[in-house]
Every structure is written in structure tokens, then in C-alpha cells.
Amino acid sequence: MITNALEGLRIIDLTRVLAGPYCTMILSDMGAEVIKAEVPGSGDDTRAFPPFIEGESVYFKNMNRNKKGITLNLKSEKGKAIFIDLIKQADVVTENYRPGTMEKLGLGYEILKEINPRLVYGCISGFGHYGRYSKRAGYDIVGQAMSGIMSVTGWPDGPPTRTGGPISDAMAGISLACGILAALRYRDLTGLGQKVDISLVDTLVSSMQIINQIYFATGRLPERIGNRYESTYPYDTFPTKDGETIVIGCANDKVWKILCKLMDKADLIEHPKMLTNRLRVENHAMIRPIVAEWTLTKNAQDIVDLLLNNDCPAAFIYSIKQASEDAHIAGDRGMFPEIEYPRIGKLRVTGSHFKFSETEVGPKGPSPDLGQHNNEVFKELLGYDDGQIDLLKQEGVI
């Protein structure tokens, strides 16, 4: 009985911090076996990142749930040999070192593919594995800065603004998961693996399709326009009587007409400057005060209820607390499951957003302690005995 979409898929995971571990978290939530190899002694940097519970990093624990943990010193010859033995039995290897690091270790893709031609090699870096900036360190903030997304986030009179979540890392992580699965289809067709090279900057550039197209097609440079959108109006945030801010999303004529009637301004439906979405975008500065004047007469809950009851898209702007307590998001969609961890007990985490009709998805168990699965992996996969494992530990190889 197959209960997980990625059952039988084995990934040797060298990734650290966020983008890479998020990728392998997604794949392990879908049932892949992820063997995370960490530096002996210290492990993934995020084991020392806040927030902590009882001195243990919850950043690490959430991001590395489900995974098996081994330690491996890739700078030692014995460590390299063990890594190569693992690669022989793996479907996928993942890493998010700075490009060139694996080559310096003598473990670059060109070498690994000779050892296992079926291997899919997935990597994430700031700028990708080729190109003139490839050797530069790249972080989430660099992806946000150089993709152009910061230049269009924020307010016309304010500075370029980052997105409040690590959106380069998250989107690159999902993209690598997607790219690896595509490469596995190519392997099914040909018997051959390949390298999948995802860059933080490329990824956010891709997310900007429509914004880029405005510049390419018209020469007009998109800039910061606050909470309205380039292509539709009124599709924006508005203030309410009780000092909240809510969202109204009139993406087409039908919904605009509903809004006009609810505002008791049915005359606007025939207004020559508001007849079509295109005209409403052009005349947003005229429309905004009309809608805001109305929203300021009501409390947030009343407006959102009224709009939703009349099939006009509207929403509260949730805090993290509100999102995590919402009956649909947390309840029905199960986006915040609990995992039982050794020592610290139950921990609430963020679940999988992939919902499959036939297969399970989501957290299956805690993250590993450093080297927790050394014995299991080295014995079962590589056939080592206790004496050999003890020696490797003494030598600092694992």
C-alpha cells in the first residue's frame, strides 16, 4: 500500500539554513527519505539560530522535521569516500553551498555523475552555478534586491521595501523541489540524471512576469504604488471606522457593480471614467476616496461580512496570530500541525500547503539530533559494524 507520493525516493541532503532545507522539507513531507548530512560537532548553522525552546533551536526543528540526520566531514578523505558510497545508493543529492564549493571538495556534479549516472543533483545559490556573479554569496535579501521586487514594494513616497517573509528562499526552495521532480521524469525516460540549478535572483525575477512585461511592452517603469495593483482597480486596502485596514478585490465588472450597489452609489456603474477595468485602473485616484469614504463609515468586521455575503471579494489583513487561529486555515486546512519532539514535547509548526486526495503529506516526525541516525544509515545502507562506526567517530569523520 503506497501512502506517500514520493515513497522510495532517497535524497542525500547537504543543504543548510533555509532555502535548501525548505526544499527537502517539502519533499520529505511528501514521503521522500531525506538523509541530512551535517558537519560533525556543530551541524547546520540554524541549530544556533533563534527562536529557542529549552536552549534548542525551533528554527532548525521545524525546517528539518522528518529527516534522518547523519554527520559527515566532507573535508576528510574517509568522509568523501562515505559520501560517494551514499551517492551510489541515492536518487537525488541537494546542496546550497556557494557555487564551486563541491568542486573544491572534489565532489562536483561532473564527478558524481560518473559515479552514479542516474543521480539528480539539485542546488540552490544566490546567482546560480554559471554566470559572472555565480561565485558571489547570495542571500534572501540579495534576491529581493536584485530581482527588482523591492523596487516595486512599498509606497510612492517611501523607500524600497522588502517582503516580510524570506520569499526568495521559499520560492527557490519550492522551485528546486519542482525541478528535481521534473528531472526525475527525464530519468524515467532516459535512465540519466541531471543537474538542476536554481538561483534566488532568477526565481524572484520569474515571479515578476507581469510587472516585467509592463516595462518591456510599454517602456513605462513600474514603481512603488502601495497596496493597489497595476492591472485592476479597486483592488486595494481601505481604512475602516475602527482603525483597521481591510482588502477589497474587485477584479472584474461584475464585482465592481456589486460594490457600487453596496456603497449605495449605483450611479458609478455608468460613470464614463469607470466603465471598464482599464478605465478604473487609469482613474484609481478618483475611485479610491469614494470607496474609502464608505469603508470609514463601518467597522472592519461589518464591511467584510457585508461584502462576502454579497459575493464581493474582501478580507481582513491578518496578523500571524490571527492566521494561526483562523478556523479555515488552522482548522479545516490543517496548516499548523503539532509534532512531538524529544525533551521539549509538542511543538506547533507550519504544515504542508500541498493537499493530495490519495496520499499523505505533512510532518511525520521530529528533526534529528546531530548524528542521530549515524548507526542506522551507516549500518543499513553501507554495511559498517559498530567498531568501524566508533573509529569514524574517533577520527572526526562522522
Place this chain on the structure above:
Amino acid sequence: MITNALEGLRIIDLTRVLAGPYCTMILSDMGAEVIKAEVPGSGDDTRAFPPFIEGESVYFKNMNRNKKGITLNLKSEKGKAIFIDLIKQADVVTENYRPGTMEKLGLGYEILKEINPRLVYGCISGFGHYGRYSKRAGYDIVGQAMSGIMSVTGWPDGPPTRTGGPISDAMAGISLACGILAALRYRDLTGLGQKVDISLVDTLVSSMQIINQIYFATGRLPERIGNRYESTYPYDTFPTKDGETIVIGCANDKVWKILCKLMDKADLIEHPKMLTNRLRVENHAMIRPIVAEWTLTKNAQDIVDLLLNNDCPAAFIYSIKQASEDAHIAGDRGMFPEIEYPRIGKLRVTGSHFKFSETEVGPKGPSPDLGQHNNEVFKELLGYDDGQIDLLKQEGVI
């Protein structure tokens, strides 16, 4: 010779506007055959969305490159029958209607899987296909609002702020592509398809892993903190002498030390309030003016060059124009290829951010005119003759 990772994969695509078409664009860039079915007469809403060249929507043209276009009226009995005949020969069907729409048409997943048990059914909606809000319309702005991401984007003294790109739509589109490929692996194992249900809200909730974890682990509610990050400092934007804003990303002690020396403030390396990343995050308000005082003495180009030459992550905040002209992004990584379109000629678009070592990826041809591939698809796949096709046109079925 297999040149595309997804060669041989056939997708019947009912998606419209952005999130769904972005998903099938990604899959078609990887070589899947995407047959986009549109409403006869009008087609995808975005055929009427700006920007335009010669009266034709570039929004549509970019997002639907590579795809074959057919017209199909799913409200007519003949249209439904044709759709079912197509489903029999498809690997995947995709849709982003409001949940319940396919069921109302008599074409819900439960019916389609009886017709083709191997079918993977991929859908994107605002809130997902189950749960109490599932019937609500959901748009990008609603995903941004209800995931909590807007509550942490922007400035401490400013309003909740949306991300300048359609980030819910983009991340959900990639997620559906990833989910479909995972479901195909399950099909390879079992012979059975399944439904993949992606919601805009769930997707952005997932992107907030670390931010959510701060609240779950400590009870502290993450709020808007401008351009700095919760977990590392100085990793922020800073002003320059020539009025620009640049990014400096000191994600670890090593880079912090480099920055201190470049600022000619080596004494800070031993400062008891700045010794570790954790301390630097706590004392960010003390560190920021020190770094800003230094950055204000130099022009942006000089600082960025100096930092990069000393292996300290730094970046310009690019406009869309600057990103699109960058020698690495546009040149080496090929992120802005041109496609030759009928009537309007060459159009620059945003390319694929998936880079494979062995298979081609990216735009392969223009988007279809409305119904352009009716003859090809209905003849070759379904065996209709010219007379039957003409009749279907007259009857408004296609």
C-alpha cells in the same frame, strides 16, 4: 533523443488569468504539451488585460507562450463530451475556477477519475477545495492579506503592505507544478492519478515558516520591521552619499568582522553587545546608525564594489529596468529571451528560472490565437473531420 524533461506529458489546461497559467507555462517551458481550452468568442480574461501592443495583450502572450489553443464551451453538452474525450487522452488536467464550478458543470474530479483513473487533477483556488471558506473567491491580494505576510511587510510606523509582485499567484503556480509532478510519481508507482489542491492562502502561510515559528515558540508576535530581518543583523538596507539605497547582508560572524574592518571600526569586533549574531539582532538599533554613518560617506557603486571585493555580501536595489539589463541576469542566465509573435514581431518576455544541465527549458514559441489549434487538436486527437469541426463552430461549441 529526449531534449525536454517533460516530453510526452499532455495537459488539458482550463486555467485563466495568472496563477494557473503560470503553472502550465512552467510545465510547458519544460516541454509538456499544454492544450489550453478557452471560452469561444472571448477566451481567457487576460486577452483584454493591459499592457497591449497593437491592441493585443502582452499579459496573455507572455503567460501562454508555447501552449496550443482550443476553444470549448463547457456549458454545452457537446462541449462536455469533447472535454471528456480529451481527458481520456490526457495525463493532467488543470483548472483555477472557484471550487464547485467543475462539479456544477458535471465535470468534477470524482467524475473525471472514473473516466480516466490515471488522470492527475491539479487546481488552484483562493482557499482550497475543502474547508469553510472554500467557496469564497480568492485573489492574490486576499492570499497576501490572510496569510499574515502583509502584516509583517512594511515599516514600523506604516501600514500593512503588499509585496509588489503577485507573489501568492506565482508561488501557488510553482507549487501546483511541483504537486502535479509528485502526483505523477505516485501514478508511476500505482497506476492511479489523484487530485492536487493548492490554495493561495495556504501557499503564503507555508512561505512564512520561520516567522510563524517565532510566534509559536516564544509568543512574541512578529510585526513590521522594515528591511531588517528577524534572525540576523546587520542584514538590512542602508543609505548612500548619492541618495541610493543598498543592501548589506552580514549573515555570520566572519562577514561581520570583514565589515567592521572595512568601516575602520575593528574595535566593534570585540564589542560585548555585538559579539554574536544573536547579540547583534538584539542590539540592531545600536548597530544601524554606525553602519549608516559609514555608508553615507560613499556612493552606492563604490560601497558595493568595496564590499563584494572583500567577500561581504552586498547588492544594489535594482529597478525593473536595471534587473532586465544586468549582464548576469539578462545575459549569462538568459532570463529575458525574445519570442517571435505573429503580427507584433519580437517580444521580450521573462524566461524560465529552472536551469537543467541536460534538457532545454524556456519559451519555445508564441501564445495561441483564440482557437488557433482547434483543427489540429480535434482532428489529430479526436479524429474529427472538417465538416464536423465546422458544425461545432456554427453551434458555438468551439
